[in-house]
Amino acid sequence: MLIILRPDASSSDRDRVVALIERLGFTAQIIEGVQRDAVAIVGNDGRVDAARFTALPGVDDVIQITRPYRMVSREWRAEPTVVSLPGGRTIGGPELLIVAGPCSVESEAQLFGTARAVLAAGAGALRAGAFKPRTSPYAFQGLGDEGLELLAAVRRDTGLLIVTEAMDEEGLERVAEVADIVQIGARNMQNYALLKRAGRAGKPVLLKRGMSASVADLLLSAEYVLSEGNPDVILCERGIRGADPGTRNLLDLSAIPSVKSLSHLPIMADPSHGTGKRALVPAMARAAIAAGADGLLIEVHLNPAEALSDGAQSLYPEQFALLMGELRGIAGVIGRRVS
Ligand code: PEP
Ligand code: MN
Numbered sequence: 001m002l003i004i005l006r007p008d009a010s011s012s013d014r015d016r017v018v019a020l021i022e023r024l025g026f027t028a029q030i031i032e033g034v035q036r037d038a039v040a041i042v043g044n045d046g047r048v049d050a051a052r053f054t055a056l057p058g059v060d061d062v063i064q065i066t067r068p069y070r071m072v073s074r075e076w077r078a079e080p081t082v083v084s085l086p087g088g089r090t091i092g093g094p095e096l097l098i099v100a101g102p103c104s105v106e107s108e109a110q111l112f113g114t115a116r117a118v119l120a121a122g123a124g125a126l127r128a129g130a131f132k133p134r135t136s137p138y139a140f141q142g143l144g145d146e147g148l149e150l151l152a153a154v155r156r157d158t159g160l161l162i163v164t165e166a167m168d169e170e171g172l173e174r175v176a177e178v179a180d181i182v183q184i185g186a187r188n189m190q191n192y193a194l195l196k197r198a199g200r201a202g203k204p205v206l207l208k209r210g211m212s213a214s215v216a217d218l219l220l221s222a223e224y225v226l227s228e229g230n231p232d233v234i235l236c237e238r239g240i241r242g243a244d245p246g247t248r249n250l251l252d253l254s255a256i257p258s259v260k261s262l263s264h265l266p267i268m269a270d271p272s273h274g275t276g277k278r279a280l281v282p283a284m285a286r287a288a289i290a291a292g293a294d295g296l297l298i299e300v301h302l303n304p305a306e307a308l309s310d311g312a313q314s315l316y317p318e319q320f321a322l323l324m325g326e327l328r329g330i331a332g333v334i335g336r337r338v339s
Helices: 011-023 108-121 145-158 169-178 192-198 215-227 255-262 271-275 278-290 317-333
Strands: 002-005 027-031 038-042 059-063 095-101 125-127 161-165 181-184 205-208 233-237 267-269 295-299
Touching: 002 011, 011 027, 011 038, 095 108, 095 161, 095 317, 108 125, 108 145, 108 317, 125 145, 125 295, 145 161, 145 169, 161 169, 169 181, 169 192, 181 192, 192 215, 205 215, 215 233, 215 255, 233 255, 255 267, 267 278, 271 278, 271 295, 278 295, 278 317, 295 317
Parallel strands: 095 125, 095 295, 125 161, 161 181, 181 205, 205 233, 233 267, 267 295
Antiparallel strands: 002 038, 002 059, 027 038
C-alpha cells in the first residue's frame, strides 16, 4: 500500500502516517518526491485497511498494491483449479461443463421432461431451483423441499449432476444433500454468513456475480468460501446491471479473461440471466465459450410460455440441442471439449 501525501503536508502529517504504519506492525518507507512525498507500507499482506490512512490529515490518496484476496489469486496457486465432480466429470480443465434446465422446479413432469431433453442434447448437469430468490415476494418462490425431492429423483433416474440454489443458512445443508454443486445466487453473493456456511458444505459451490459487484468483489466473496476450507468454488458471470432496458442485464464477457488472469478458479457464464431474452442466448453462449468460460448455465424449458419463472429467456429444447452442436465446434477450435 502506498500512501500519497498532499503537496502541502507537514512533516508532522508525515510522521503521523509513519507512526500508524509502525503501530500496525509494519515498516514504513518514505519516498521523497519533487512536489510531494509518499510512504510505502512494507510487508503488508493485504490486511491493512486503506480507510485508516485516507482519514489522516495531509493524506491525498491511498494506492492498494497488494491484492485484497489471497487464496483465490494466481499468486497463491499458479495452476488452474480443476473441480472434480461425480461420474468423473470436471470443470476448470479441458472439459466444458454445460449445465441446462428450467429456472425453477415446477412439477415432476416438467422436471423429468426437461432433464431427458437436455441429457439427450449432451448437457453434463441439470439446473433447476427449488428455492427461488424472486424480486417480488408475490412471485412464485419455488417448490422448496418438494422440489429438492424431485431433483434427487431425477438424479437417480438420469444420472445427471444437479445444480441448485441455496438461499439461506438453514436451507444450505438440505440443498447440499441433493446438489452436486450448490449454487449461491447473485442476490446472495455478499451474504457472508451463507458464504461461510458454504465453505463447510462439503460440496462444490457455484458462486454467481452480484448485479452490482466488481470482479474484485466476486473474488473476495469466493475467498470467504475458500478460507472456510472449501477449495471447490466455480465462479459465474451472469450479467451486471446495465443502462440499456433492451436487455435484462449486461453480460460482462470481459470478466471471463479478467478472472482467468487474476484467479485460478474456474468461471462459467450464464447467458440466460445475462440477457433475459431467448433470442440473444445462443450468440452469447457461443461468445462466452470463445472468451474462455469453463462452462455455461443455460435455462431450458419444455414450454417456456407456461414457465413459472424466466420463460422469456428459456430456450426450447430444440434450440438447446442446436446450440450444443455449435458449442462442440467452438470447443474444438480452442482445444477444449464438451463432456
Ligand atoms: C437463477 O440461476 O435462476 C438465478 C436466480 O440467477 P441469479 O442469481 O443470477 O439471478
Ligand atoms: Mn432464472
